Amino acid sequence: MPRRRFSFLAGVDKRLPDAVRGHWADRFVPLAARPFARLARLERPIGWWLLLLPCWWSAALAALHTAGETGAAAYPDPWHLALFLVGAVAMRGAGSTYNDIVDRDLDARVARTRDRPIASGLVSAKAAAAFVALQCLVGLAVLxxxxxxAIATGFASVAIVLAYPFMKRLIWLPQVVLGLCFSWGALMGWAAAFGSLSLAPVLLYLGTIAWVVGYDTIYALQDIEDDEIAGIKSSARLFGARVREAVAACYVLATLLIGGAIALVSPAPLAIVALLAFAAHLAWQVATLDAKDGARALMLFRSNRDAGLILFAGLAVAAAV
Incomplete structure (x- = not known):
């Protein structure tokens, strides 16, 4: 019995390979709760950042529209920004936990994921399902x-979220379905501000999907060898030796579509500067990408938080001046 307890604690204390080194969730969360913190990806905050940023872009785009219509300074609603933050953390955690339940057998066959709490046996599927429900309640309270x-718009995303974990078994571009999920916030910020949608947030949504396909293709480079063994489909495997060109095409499309959204709302000079800075960051990712360097792929993937914050800050400032 003591040996089993030691084995359990050793598994709980083992840091996952793509976790942020020294993150507070791996240092301060009690051992008994740590597997659930890892199910929610608390020690990998890039996920909720990438879910949050399209919400903030959309809120800033709405403010830019208001400024253009009124001729006065406008700002993204701070209350909405805070709600989107809480909702992104909760729903990213719920989606990741659900994904781990569905993928527990596949995760056990991939080196980067085999130590995840469900695949490694630290958390049962039933306990994980209860944790999904708890996180969804937090998300519902926010919505x-x-x-x-905006509430109806938020609920409209549920079917896509539920379908996503199965896509890697069925299609070679599961990143497109991930994009449909992770880009939904590009509609939500505008819907929350105006109680409606228009072409501008739709273009922002489509551009964000292209951005997601690009950065998640970079992320998938870490697993390309294990995915081949496990039979998991991904854009990284599909594009193969042309992966750099494919990511570049996604990023160019993202820039054009997001630029179209900005132009429809208000082609303010600062907003254009923000878009160009965002595009320059994406170009740097493509230029420095090495398909055989998993560590660099992870770094470049994470750098999309900074790219997204550059765009958000620029749009917000453009609306305020």
Whole structure:
């Protein structure tokens, strides 16, 4: 019995390979709760950042539209920004936990994921399902703070979220379905501000999907050899030796579509500068990408938080001046 207890604690204390080194969730969360913190990806915050940023872009785009219509300074609603932050953390955690339940057999066959709490046996599928429900309740509480149209828009994403974990078994571009999920916030910020949608947030949504396909293709380079063994489909495997060109095409498309959204709202000089800075960051990712360097792929993937913050800050400032 003591030996089993030691084995359990050793598994709990083992840091996952793509976790942020020295993250507070791996240092301060009690051992008994740590597997659930890892299910929620608390020690890998890039996921909730990438879910949050399209929400913030959309809120800033809405403010830019208001500024253009009124001729006065406008700002993204701070309350909405805070709600999106809480909702992104909760729903990224719920989606990741659900994904781990569905993928527990596949995860056990991939080096980077075999130590995840469900695949390694630290958390049962039943306990994980209860944890999904708890996180969804937090997300629901956040969603109910918005107007009825925004609430309905939020619920409309559920079917895509539920379908995503199965896509890597069925299609070679599961990143497109991930994009449909992770880009949904590009609609939500505008819907929360105006209680409706228009062409500008739709273009922002489409551009964000292209961005997601690009950065998640970079992320998938870490697993390309294990994915081949396990039979997991991914854009990294599909594009193969042309992966750099494929990521570049995704990023060019993202820039053009997001630029179209900005142009429809208000082609303010600062907003254009923000878009160009965002595009320059994406170009740096492509120029420095090494398909055989998994560590660099992870670094470049994570750098998309900075790219997204550059765009958000520029749009917000453009609306305020």
């Amino acid at each position: 109910l703070q918005f107007n009825p149209f």
